[in-house]
Amino acid sequence: MRTVVLTMKASVIEMFLAVPQINCDVKAGKIINPEFIVKCPAGCQDPKYHVYGTDVYASYSSVCSAAVHSGVLDNSGGKILVRKVAGQSGYKGSYSNGVQSLSLPRWRESFIILESKPKKGVTYPSALTYSSSKSPAAQAGETTKAHQRPPIPGTTAQPVTLMQLLAVTVAEATSTTLPRPSLSAASTTSSPRPQPVGHRSQEMGEMDLLKPGSVLLDERFVPKEELSTQSLEPVSLGDPNCKVDLSFLIDGSASIGKRRFRIQKQLLADVAQALDIGPAGPLMGVVQYGDNPATHFNLKTHMNSQDLKTAIEKIPQRGGLSNVGRAISFVTKNFFSKANGNRSGAPNVVVVMVDGWPTDKVEEASRLARESGINIFFITIEGAVENEKQYVVEPNFANKAVCRTNGFYSLHVQSWFGLHKTLQPLVKRVCDTDRLACSKTCLNSADIGFVIDGSSSVGTGNFRTVLQFVTNISKEFEISDTDTRIGAVQYTYEQRLEFGFDKYGSKPDILNAIKRVGYWSGGTSTGAAINFALEQLFMKSKPNKRKLMILITDGRSYDDVRIPAMAAHLKGVITYAIGIAWAAQEELEVIATHPARDHSFFVDEFDNLYQYVPRVIQNICTEFNSQPRN
Numbered sequence: 001m002r003t004v005v006l007t008m009k010a011s012v013i014e015m016f017l018a019v020p021q022i023n024c025d026v027k028a029g030k031i032i033n034p035e036f037i038v039k040c041p042a043g044c045q046d047p048k049y050h051v052y053g054t055d056v057y058a059s060y061s062s063v064c065s066a067a068v069h070s071g072v073l074d075n076s077g078g079k080i081l082v083r084k085v086a087g088q089s090g091y092k093g094s095y096s097n098g099v100q101s102l103s104l105p106r107w108r109e110s111f112i113i114l115e116s117k118p119k120k121g122v123t124y125p126s127a128l129t130y131s132s133s134k135s136p137a138a139q140a141g142e143t144t145k146a147h148q149r150p151p152i153p154g155t156t157a158q159p160v161t162l163m164q165l166l167a168v169t170v171a172e173a174t175s176t177t178l179p180r181p182s183l184s185a186a187s188t189t190s191s192p193r194p195q196p197v198g199h200r201s202q203e204m205g206e207m208d209l210l211k212p213g214s215v216l217l218d219e220r221f222v223p224k225e226e227l228s229t230q231s232l233e234p235v236s237l238g239d240p241n242c243k244v245d246l247s248f249l250i251d252g253s254a255s256i257g258k259r260r261f262r263i264q265k266q267l268l269a270d271v272a273q274a275l276d277i278g279p280a281g282p283l284m285g286v287v288q289y290g291d292n293p294a295t296h297f298n299l300k301t302h303m304n305s306q307d308l309k310t311a312i313e314k315i316p317q318r319g320g321l322s323n324v325g326r327a328i329s330f331v332t333k334n335f336f337s338k339a340n341g342n343r344s345g346a347p348n349v350v351v352v353m354v355d356g357w358p359t360d361k362v363e364e365a366s367r368l369a370r371e372s373g374i375n376i377f378f379i380t381i382e383g384a385v386e387n388e389k390q391y392v393v394e395p396n397f398a399n400k401a402v403c404r405t406n407g408f409y410s411l412h413v414q415s416w417f418g419l420h421k422t423l424q425p426l427v428k429r430v431c432d433t434d435r436l437a438c439s440k441t442c443l444n445s446a447d448i449g450f451v452i453d454g455s456s457s458v459g460t461g462n463f464r465t466v467l468q469f470v471t472n473i474s475k476e477f478e479i480s481d482t483d484t485r486i487g488a489v490q491y492t493y494e495q496r497l498e499f500g501f502d503k504y505g506s507k508p509d510i511l512n513a514i515k516r517v518g519y520w521s522g523g524t525s526t527g528a529a530i531n532f533a534l535e536q537l538f539m540k541s542k543p544n545k546r547k548l549m550i551l552i553t554d555g556r557s558y559d560d561v562r563i564p565a566m567a568a569h570l571k572g573v574i575t576y577a578i579g580i581a582w583a584a585q586e587e588l589e590v591i592a593t594h595p596a597r598d599h600s601f602f603v604d605e606f607d608n609l610y611q612y613v614p615r616v617i618q619n620i621c622t623e624f625n626s627q628p629r630n
Contacts, residue, residue, distance in 0.1 A: 019079055019116075020128050022063060024049050028111045029059035032129040034084045037116050040064035045075040047273060047306075051101040053091030058107035059084070069099035070113040079116035086110060093239055093276040095427070100273050100305065103239055103281070238281020242431035245283055245299050245342055246275075247335050249327050249352040252288040252318040256355045260381075260416045261317045264353060267419050272308040274427045279303055282431070283341055286312065289327035290320025295334070300341030324358035328365040328401075332372050347436045351377045351426065352401070355416075357384055361394045366401035370482055372544055373445060375436045376402055377429070378410045379422055403482065408435065442624035443476065444483035446548050447501050447541040451533050453553040454490040454520035457582065462606040463519040466552055469609040471514050473550065476617050479507040485545070486510045487537045491529035492522025493558075497536050526557035530564035530591070538573055547573040548620065551591060554606075556584040565591045574623070575599065576616060580606055598623070 019037055024044035044064035052058035057066045067073040067080045075098065088110050093103040118124060248271075250264055268286065275282045283299040296315050302308040331350055336342040350369065366376055378398040384391070394400065402409035408429060411422045429435070450470050454463065470488070477484040485505075488498040498517050504510045533549060541547050549568060568575050577591040577600045585602055592599035598619050601612050 018126065020126065022128070024062060024064045026063055027060055028057070028063050028066075028082060028084070029109060030130050031063075031082075032131055033125050035082065035122075035124070036128060037079060037081050037118065037124045038063065038128070039079050040067055040073060040077045042075060042077040044068055044073075044077065045098045047100065051099060052093070052104040052107070053088070053110070054094040054096070054101055056085065056088060056091070056110050056112055057101070058088070058091050058104050059109040059111055060104075060107060061101075061111075063111070063113075065099055066101075066111075067113045069094075069096050069101050071097050072113045072115055081114040081116045081118070082111055083114060084109060084111050092241075095274045100276065103237055103276055103278070105237065238278020238283075239276035239431075240280050242275060242282045242433075243280070243343075243346050244349050244430055244433065244436075245336060245346045246285070246349045246351065246430060247299075247331055248284065248286045249293070249324070249331060249350060250286060250288050250315075251322060251353050251355045252290045252320070253322040253355065253359075254290070254319040255322065256317070258317065260355065263416050263419055265312055265315060267353075267423065268312045269309045270420065270423050271427060272305050272312060274423060275305065275431075277303065277305040277308055283343070283346075284308060285335065285340070286315065287327060287331055287335065288315065288318050289323060289330075290318040291323060292320070293323075293327035293330040294318065295340075298335065298340035299343075321359040322354070322356070323360045324352060324354060324397075325360040325362040325365040328352065328362060328369050328376070332365070332369040332374060336372075336374065347375060347433055347441075348373055349375045349377065349430050349436065351379065351430070353379045353381070354398075355381050356388075357392045357394075358397060359393060362397050363394065363400040367482070370403050375430075376409065377426070378402060379419075379426070380410070380412045381416055381419060382414065383412070441478075442621035444478035444480075445544075445624075446477070446484050446546040446620075447538070448474075448477070448484060448486050448548045448550065449501075449533050449537045450486070450488045451529050451549060451551040452488060452490045452498075452517075453492075453524060453526070453551075453555070454522065455492050455524040455555065456521045457524070458519075458521075458554050460519050462554070462580075465606045465609060467514055467517055469552070469613065470550075471511055472610060472613045473616060474510055474514065475507070476613070477507075479505075479510055481505040485542075488514070488517065489529060489533045489537055490517065490520055491525065491532070492520050493525050493528075494522065495525075495529050495532035495536075496520065497532075500537060501540055501542075524553065524555050524557055525559045526551070526553055526587070526591070527559040527561040527564045530561065530568055534564075534568055534571060534573065538571065546624065547571075549573050549575045550578065550616070551575065552578045552580070553583050554580040555582045557587060561587055562590055569593060576619075577601075578603065578609075578612065578616075580604075580609065 019039045021039040021041070024041060024046065041064070044062065045068050046065075049062035049065035051061045051066045051069050053061065053066075055070065057069075063080075063082060064073070064077070068075060072080055087106065087108045089106050091102075091104040091107065091110075093101045095101075248268055250268065252261065256264070272284060275284065277284060283303070285298040285301065286296045287293050288296060297311055302311055328350070334340075335350075336348045342348070369376055378401055380398055389395070398410045398412075411426060413419055413422060452466060452470065458466065474486050477486075479486060481502075485501040486499075487501045487503070490496050490498055499513050504513055530549075530551070538547055538549070565575065575591055575593045577588040579585065579588045579600070579602045581604065583602065585600075588600040588602065589596040601615065603609055603612060
């Protein structure tokens with residue numbers, strides 16, 4: 001009989017030594033073992049289990065949720081191999097396999113997730129060792145006392161069964177530092193007795209103790225160290241690869257109905273989850289429109305994805321018409337301000353959601369928004385059917401509203417039940433800052449006027465070199481009627497407008513126009529040329545454009561340049577002065593905007609002009625990025 005009992009003990013212990021099972025909320029940092037295999041339950045894809053990093057995860061992450069994020073497991077759970085590695089200087093968040101991981105500047109320890117294929121010759125722990133503020137010896141002492149506590153008054157002790165005896169033996173054999181479940185007799189009274197922390201409920205069946213793969217760890221057990229660090233959980237600073245200022249314009253009109261309004265809010269919540277919201281990454285606000293627009297919260301109201309999702313859930317429907325144009329105008333004038341959290345250098349993006357069609361016109365309001373540097377995306381749902389088209393105020397409104405009609409800025413779904421399909425393409429596009437061509441940047445938000453010296457000292461060959469320099473600079477800019485515009489003036493004693501800002505609306509047309517400029521020849525009246533450019537060129541500049549004058553000369557001016565240069569500066573024209581060969585350095589510095597070292601350049605030979613193209617572009621962009629956006 002003794003041999004049988006020992007054999008049963010050995011087999012039971014072997015079951016426990018198989019693979020420990022952990023809950024979804026267990027963090028890697030709470031497990032001391034440097035490498036181990038565990039079994040994760042189903043359901044760890046839930047966003048309440050936080051993950052920090054991609055591929056390499058901070059040890060403050062949920063082990064099982066990180067496994068889902070990595071793709072080793074899916075939401076049904078399973079076995080994984082976890083290996084601890086050194087702490088990283090930074091962790092990048094990402095959205096993968098239904099889990100949004102967060103970014104983190106640094107953490108003391110990391111881990112990676114591998115498939116549960118044990119190495120040959122390596123023994124993995126059958127019971128995990130958890131960090132705790134108390135020593136294992138102290139915990140063992142408390143556990144022994146728990147097993148030896150006196151019976152509860154008014155209860156009758158039940159006979160100890162073989163299974164309970166074996167469970168005690170196995171619990172002692174595993175020698176974990178965790179509190180063991182109580183095996184005291186169950187109470188026969190009807191009123192339940194509260195259990196001490198660390199003891200499993202007495203209602204648990206006897207066989208539950210011996211389920212293969214189970215761990216003698218009560219889900220209510222929380223080490224003191226865990227309690228002390230819960231309030232210090234790191235908050236994501238946001239994904240720096242998606243630094244955009246985003247406003248959602250949501251449809252709150254009466255025609256949308258409550259159910260579709262909830263579907264719309266769900267998309268917003270999903271976007272907030274997919275984007276790693278934070279001060280170093282994307283920020284998001286929401287404006288609802290009906291008869292009139294209203295801001296629910298601005299860019300700086302909620303600085304992380306979870307707070308943003310909670311706020312979105314509480315948005316009530318306003319009702320009314322579907323005045324989209326009025327809402328776009330409202331956002332252009334009011335939303336993207338420094339007071340509302342708008343950041344210098346972050347593209348401004350508006351996502352407009354429309355059920356059916358707007359009840360007002362959107363083209364003009366959208367054009368003004370684009371010229372203010374706002375990228376407009378349209379998501380249209382359930383457009384007008386044939387017998388409804390007579391009621392559409394502005395046919396083809398979405399294509400008229402966006403700056404490109406190639407499908408990048410507009411998404412359409414036939415049914416509200418397919419709205420969730422726009423999540424991934426939308427998130428990818430708003431984060432693709434290289435393709436946000438409508439955003440106000442240093443390369444697409446200026447009126448650039450070239451003032452070119454055509455005097456006799458230049459000569460025909462060198463004049464073509466100067467035109468090539470003008471061409472090389474112009475190539476770097478995004479040229480269109482709503483982006484950067486180019487104009488040119490040539491001067492000698494006299495001045496000639498070669499072409500104005502509104503003459504050509506595309507880069508090929510501008511480059512061809514520069515090639516066609518003919519060499520004039522004559523004297524050098526630079527002061528008069530500056531005045532002419534201010535009157536004939538920059539007077540027609542758009543008020544929302546940065547005004548840049550790039551003056552190129554090879555000699556000293558016959559007239560005074562100080563007063564014309566001052567007039568240009570007072571009118572907000574940023575002036576770059578480029579001198580060649582016999583140009584006077586002191587004149588260049590007077591003409592150039594302060595500080596002169598950033599706006600004046602001297603080149604000893606015409607053939608070296610090309611070397612200064614990158615410096616001019618860099619200085620233009622550096623200055624732009626240092627200024628407020630709006």
